[in-house]
Amino acid sequence: DGGITQSPKYLFRKEGQNVTLSCEQNLNHDAMYWYRQDPGQGLRLIYYSQIVNDFQKGDIAEGYSVSREKKESFPLTVTSAQKNPTAFYLCASTDSLNTGELFFGEGSRLTVL
C-alpha cells in the first residue's frame, strides 16, 4: 500500500520541550515538504527537501528543524524556540519529474500544554 505515513497522529508536549514528527513515504518521490495548517490560514510551507542530504527553508521555518538522511524519510523537529507550536502539521511529497501533484500524509496534531 503506497503512500505517506505520519506519526504520531496526536502529540502533547510541555512548553520548553522539543518534539519530532515522523514522515515516511514509499512512493519513491524525490521531493518532500512540511506544511503547517492553522484554522483560516491555509497551508504554510515550513521546510522542503528536493534531494537527500539537502533541504531548504520555507516561509515559516523559524523554530523548526529537519533532516533528510534517507529518500523515504523527512522528520520535522519542533523546537522550544517555536513561539506558537500548537497546530496541525502535514507532510507531503511529489514526483518532481512528473505532474507536481502533492501527496499528503494524514497529519499530526501537536498540542502544547
Added chain:
Amino acid sequence: GENVEQHPSTLSVQEGDSAVIKCTYSDSASNYFPWYKQELGKRPQLIIDIRSNVGEKKDQRIAVTLNKTAKHFSLHITETQPEDSAVYFCAASSYSGGGADGLTFGKGTHLIIQP
C-alpha cells in the same frame, strides 16, 4: 513573493445547486493553479488543476477557469452533493516542470452542502 487571496471563506449551498469559489494571485509569472479538497479529518487531495496555456478545464461535475489577464481563477462545482462538503484550497506557482516549493496556497473555503 506570490500572494493568493481566496473567497469566500465559507459557502453554504443547497444540495443540487452550483458552487463557485474564486481566487486571485499577484505574480504574473505564475503558470500552475491546482485545487485541493480536504474532507473533515482527512488529508488534502488534488481534485483538478490548470496551467496557464488553458482557459478552462472540466472533470465531470467540477471545472476550473483561468483569466490570466485579470489574474484570477475559479472552481465551479455543479449539482452539488453531500460528499462535496469539505474545505477547498486554491494554489498558484510558477511551476517549471516539478516541485511544489513555489506553491502558495489560499486560506481555504469551507463548503457546506445543505440537504
